Amino acid sequence: MSATGRTLRALTTGLLGSGAVGLGCLAYAGFYERNAFRLRRVEVPVLPAGARSLRVLHISDLHLSPADLKRQRWVSELSGLEPDLVINTGDNLAHRDAVPYVLRCLGRLMEVPGVYVWGSNDYYAPTFKNPLGYLAGPSQAKNPRRTKLPWEQLGRGLDEAGWLNLTHTRSALEINGIRIGFRGTDDAHLGLDRYERVAGHVDRTEVDVAIAVTHAPYLRVIDAMAADGNDLIVAGHTHGGQVCVPGYGALVSNCDLDTRRVKGLSQHRAGGRTAWMHVSAGLGTSPTAPVRFACPPEATLLTLTERPQGQGATDRSAGPAQMG
Ligand SMILES: [Fe+2]
Numbered sequence: 001m002s003a004t005g006r007t008l009r010a011l012t013t014g015l016l017g018s019g020a021v022g023l024g025c026l027a028y029a030g031f032y033e034r035n036a037f038r039l040r041r042v043e044v045p046v047l048p049a050g051a052r053s054l055r056v057l058h059i060s061d062l063h064l065s066p067a068d069l070k071r072q073r074w075v076s077e078l079s080g081l082e083p084d085l086v087i088n089t090g091d092n093l094a095h096r097d098a099v100p101y102v103l104r105c106l107g108r109l110m111e112v113p114g115v116y117v118w119g120s121n122d123y124y125a126p127t128f129k130n131p132l133g134y135l136a137g138p139s140q141a142k143n144p145r146r147t148k149l150p151w152e153q154l155g156r157g158l159d160e161a162g163w164l165n166l167t168h169t170r171s172a173l174e175i176n177g178i179r180i181g182f183r184g185t186d187d188a189h190l191g192l193d194r195y196e197r198v199a200g201h202v203d204r205t206e207v208d209v210a211i212a213v214t215h216a217p218y219l220r221v222i223d224a225m226a227a228d229g230n231d232l233i234v235a236g237h238t239h240g241g242q243v244c245v246p247g248y249g250a251l252v253s254n255c256d257l258d259t260r261r262v263k264g265l266s267q268h269r270a271g272g273r274t275a276w277m278h279v280s281a282g283l284g285t286s287p288t289a290p291v292r293f294a295c296p297p298e299a300t301l302l303t304l305t306e307r308p309q310g311q312g313a314t315d316r317s318a319g320p321a322q323m324g
Contacts, residue, residue, distance in 0.1 A: 029243070029291035036292075037074040037283065039081075040300040042265045044276050045307050046209050046231040052176050054304040057083035057109070060215075060236025061282025063121055064102050065095040071283060071297075072105040079108035081301055084175050086112050086163075089236035089280060090119030090187065090215040093149045094126055094287050103157040110161035113173055117166050117184045119215035119237060122151040126286040166213050168197040172206070181207030183230070189216040189237060189255065195224045202229040209304065217257045217279055227271025232278065232304075238262045240281025244294035263295075265302075278302060 047054065057078060064071060086109050092102050103110070124146035155165060164171045166184025173180050181202060186192035193214065202210040209232070212225035216237035225233050240263035241250025250262040260266075263281040267274050283297045 025293065026291065029293040033294075033296055034285055034290055034292040035070045036296045037071070038296050038298050039078075040264070040298050041303070042278065042300055043303045043305050044232060044265065044278070045305050046276060047178060047304050047306050048208050049306055049309065051178050051208065051306055053306075054085065054176060054178060054180075055081070055083045056085045056087060056302040056304060057081060057112075058087045058089070058234055058278060058280050058300040058302055059283060060089040060280035060299075061091040061119070061121075061239060061284050062102060063091055063094040063126075063282075063284030063286055064098045064105070065287055066097055066101050068094075068101075068284070072101060075105040075283065075299070076107050078299060079112075083109075083112055083301065085173070085180070086110075086114035087211070087213060087234050088114065088116040088158075088163075089213060089234060090117050091121040091236060091282070091284075092119075092154060093122050093151065094284065096125065096147070096149055099150050099154045099157065102154060110158070110163065113175060114158070114161070114163035115166050115171070115173075115182055115184070115211075115213060116158055116163055117186070117213050117215050118151060118155075119187050120190050121149075121286070122154065123149060123187070123190070125149050126288050168194055170198050179206065179208045181210040182213060183210075183225075184213040185215075185221055187215045188218040188221050193218070193221050195221055199224060199228060202231075212275075216255050217253075217261075217277070218255050219257065222257075222268050222275075222277060223270035226268045226273055226275040226277075229273050230275050232276045232302075233268060234278050234280075236280045236282050238279055238281070239285065239292075240279075240295040240298075242285060242289075242292055242295055246294045250295070263298075 166182055167186050170183045183198040185195050210230040211232045212230040213234050214221050217235035222233050238253045244250050250259040253259050253262045263279050265278050268277045281298050
């Protein structure tokens with residue numbers, strides 16, 4: 001065989017090999033990993049001295065369709081964790097008929113106190129995307145042709161269960177003798193956030209711990225939440241990057257948050273104060289981009305514990321540390 005022939009043969013073999021590896025990764029991401037659910041467990045020291053710990057289940061980005069049976073089954077079993085509180089950071093729906101399925105799989109979790117906010121994928125159905133388009137930067141949220149989803153019907157179901165809608169609302173619950181103050185916003189990815197409606201410094205005479213909830217952790221929202229003295233910010237939306245590089249991590253956050261804090265527990269400092277922040281990698285994917293790679297779907301059990309002795313609320317060192 002000539003030198004040219006050998007080169008062509010080597011190139012062809014290489015290309016076929018690369019194609020096979022690519023197809024293998026796509027099959028793994030689409031058929032296995034997107035259903036490889038896991039529970040993340042994280043401790044957050046935000047409670048006053050002497051308080052009993054609180055178990056908070058954070059769920060996000062279900063993106064549920066009636067056909068997503070494995071996701072429904074896994075979520076329905078989370079009630080076995082017996083949390084004290086559930087926080088749902090939105091993007092529940094991926095289909096106009098999904099509401100009864102969401103309510104059914106939340107099931108016994110709705111017997112527990114809960115709070116929620118909406119995401120863009122509660123309001124609007126997904127539109128077709130290149131499965132790897134997630135890597136190209138923040139998705140285009142505003143599309144006037146997007147089909148509306150029955151978020152009001154879902155809201156009625158959650159409200160009937162006693163869950164609190166935190167959309168531009170402040171609220172409070174007392175659980176295990178701990179006074180929890182909440183505030184939340186509408187979806188910043190759609191530009192619907194109006195934090196000023198719930199703004200104001202946390203009043204320590206009224207609450208023992210302050211939790212701020214939003215769907216998409218855009219900096220303008222989490223800056224304001226931290227500066228007001230909230231102890232913990234809880235968000236979703238990022239899908240943890242959804243398609244990540246093993247050993248490196250996320251390439252995108254789908255918002256203006258840095259990719260080091262795209263999922264898990266970190267800290268956020270603004271206005272001279274520091275808040276803990278938990279961002280969920282979420283449980284689902286958009287049905288039009290049904291892949292996850294090096295970023296399995298997850299829910300998180302946050303155990304709120306006492307602050308270290310001598311440390312006041314929000315009086316903690318700043319840092320971008322990725323902790324969970
Ligand atoms: Fe989402």
